[in-house]
Amino acid sequence: MTTPRRDTYTPETLLSVAVAVFNERGYDGTSMEHLSKAAGISKSSIYHHIAGKEELLRRAVSRALDGLFAILDEDGATRGKALARVEYVTRRMVEVLTAELPYVTLLLRVRGNTRTERWAMERRREFDQRVAELLGAAASEGDLRTDVEARLATRLVFGMVNSLVEWYRPDAPGGYDLKQVADAVVRLAFDGLRAPGPPA
């Protein structure tokens, strides 16, 4: 078994270091100096790989966004009744969020001070909009309750899913496994916490 050497940097490893620093210090608060120290390589070596920190931001949020948008093309998101599709998408959002945790965390914290940040926020809104449309379709098919407006429901479901970045750590000892969390999110969002009542 070989141990990766620190001086054999690839754009991919640099990206993963940069995302960790962005998440810790905030994107605005991160300088090339910080990145250079965290990566253990010189600034000029970093510039060998990328044009500047905004390129790292773009690559990082692209990775999160690509993961999320890919969900919408999967069979489970495109075939069948809208309710089943939106349940599928909700579950997959939890899975992608977990698999790409630092990248999605960064995406959710982006604040719109640079062109790349504004682009990322715009793409996030597009994704939210696609999910809102699915919820709207499920409502039209009569499968969603009518007393929670679809756009508001979307906000709340995203709020619940996105809040996972604040505390969920897949490798935490004694923590929840991914399936347990994904099941809980889908059950809570679509069926609620109340015990099923006796037949009416």
Add this chain to the structure above:
Amino acid sequence: MTTPRRDTYTPETLLSVAVAVFNERGYDGTSMEHLSKAAGISKSSIYHHIAGKEELLRRAVSRALDGLFAILDEDGATRGKALARVEYVTRRMVEVLTAELPYVTLLLRVRGNTRTERWAMERRREFDQRVAELLGAAASEGDLRTDVEARLATRLVFGMVNSLVEWYRPDAPGGYDLKQVADAVVRLAFDGLRAPGPPA
């Protein structure tokens, strides 16, 4: 009708300016200089009111925490079946969050770098724990589904409620009113989005 004058600062008005600056710049990123500029008064005038920025933080997060903990002493939170109590607490959390939006926003963003921040996080955990206990009691009374673990359910409900600070603005034109949002949160959390099915 009299217009409040800027130079008649009270601890209360100073607090509200400070909270806005903390939320915009982050607590760590805020200096007394920033507070002085935002308040339009000299630093020495600020020190006339308070010992330093940590005192402002303590007062601000105390206001949020006092609002939240007060819920737990209300009749709706102490009488009746646990499920009704936890539904009541959930609705009131949305109301307090909205009424004290900048203060709760600050509380949720606190990161634990100072003693006051760590104290605030500890109090937040106590509050979460109290709500988790209520959910546990509702489960023991057979009123909650058994396939979503109580602690995980608490996390998800808090995730949904707390996410309101990211987008909900009570005064936004064309926005949702408080009752609409509180109803939606309680319906989603306890009954889910799925339309009630035909009787089994």
